[in-house]
Amino acid sequence: MLRSCAARLRTLGASRGGARGPGAARRSFASEEVVDKDCALPNPSWSKDLRLLFDQFMKKCEEGSWKRLPSYKRSSTQNFKDFRTHYVDPKLLKEEQMSEAQLFTRSFEDGLGFEYVMFCNDAEKRVVCFFQGGPRLQGVPGFTHGGAIASIIDATVGTCAFRAGGVVMTANLNINYKRPIPLCSVVVIDGQLDRVEGRKFFVSCSVRSVSEETLYSEATSLFIALDPNKKLT
Numbered sequence: 692m693l694r695s696c697a698a699r700l701r702t703l704g705a706s707r708g709g710a711r712g713p714g715a716a717r718r719s720f721a722s723e724e725v726v727d728k729d730c731a732l733p734n735p736s737w738s739k740d741l742r743l744l745f746d747q748f749m750k751k752c753e754e755g756s757w758k759r760l761p762s763y764k765r766s767s768t769q770n771f772k773d774f775r776t777h778y779v780d781p782k783l784l785k786e787e788q789m790s791e792a793q794l795f796t797r798s799f800e801d802g803l804g805f806e807y808v809m810f811c812n813d814a815e816k817r818v819v820c821f822f823q824g825g826p827r828l829q830g831v832p833g834f835t836h837g838g839a840i841a842s843i844i845d846a847t848v849g850t851c852a853f854r855a856g857g858v859v860m861t862a863n864l865n866i867n868y869k870r871p872i873p874l875c876s877v878v879v880i881d882g883q884l885d886r887v888e889g890r891k892f893f894v895s896c897s898v899r900s901v902s903e904e905t906l907y908s909e910a911t912s913l914f915i916a917l918d919p920n921k922k923l924t
């Protein structure tokens with residue numbers, strides 16, 4: 692498994708360098724125009740398993756009930772700008788640091804960290820994430836770091852809550868790690884919104900192998916929709 696991961700990574704050189712490929716989006720960032728890649732599309736580091744799952748769900752998307760969620764290293768959409776203006780004390784943000792800010796799970800080079808794509812089914816209140824954890828996410832030798840697993844779980848259940856409740860933050864995340872996840876393997880994270888109580892969104896998920904034979908982890912979480920009348924800091 693590890694050798695095939697390294698082999699895929701060696702083929703990556705040609706794909707780097709910022710060329711505009713499929714899924715590239717033109718956006719306005721600060722005062723300059725930047726081009727950012729949609730990271731939730733296949734790249735050469737993706738294993739056969741990840742590509743097969745991607746293709747399977749793209750077919751479901753054509754049928755209409757599922758939707759692929761694009762994903763970028765940083766977002767300059769108006770929503771994100773409004774979030775900062777509204778919730779964050781400007782004294783805490785230095786512009787030069789913010790220009791370096793990136794979504795944590797998208798901050799590694801292709802294949803080295805978090806490779807994933809999420810699909811949502813809003814009618815079923817589900818978000819499914821196909822995740823391949825790269826060699827920089829090692830914890831115990833040969834296995835994926837528990838903090839990296841927590842991060843991708845948080846991102847998946849967070850997206851599930853966000854789709855139902857808008858701007859939310861994690862208040863609680865409980866994970867049972869049942870089996871270690873081999874580094875560079877692909878897992879399926881199946882997130883489900885269980886219930887909503889006012890501003891509280893309860894989401895759970897399972898993390899399984901592609902064959903579904905192994906249950907790696909289970910998690911429950913609580914997300915709170917932010918109160919627009921309260922500052923966060």
Ligand SMILES: CCCCCCCC/C=C\CCCCCCCC(=O)SCCNC(=O)CCNC(=O)[C@H](O)C(C)(C)COP(=O)(O)OP(=O)(O)OC[C@H]1O[C@@H](n2cnc3c(N)ncnc32)[C@H](O)[C@@H]1OP(=O)(O)O
Pocket residue numbers: 770771774845846847849850853858859860861862863889890891913915916917918921923
């Ligand atoms: C436009 C921007 C959109 C961004 C989202 C884009 C998503 C899609 C894009 C990309 C996907 C990326 C996805 C990434 C996901 C990562 C998410 C994170 O990692 S978030 C970082 C870690 N979390 C924190 O740092 C929170 C720290 N905590 C807080 O700031 C506050 O506690 C907060 C905001 C969560 C709640 O504070 P209050 O003041 O608004 O609310 P109160 O009154 O305290 O609680 C409301 C109710 O919830 C209960 N509650 C709160 N915390 C609880 C807890 N831990 N356990 C049980 N109940 C709790 C309370 O008891 C209360 O219940 P009663 O209304 O009285 O019934």
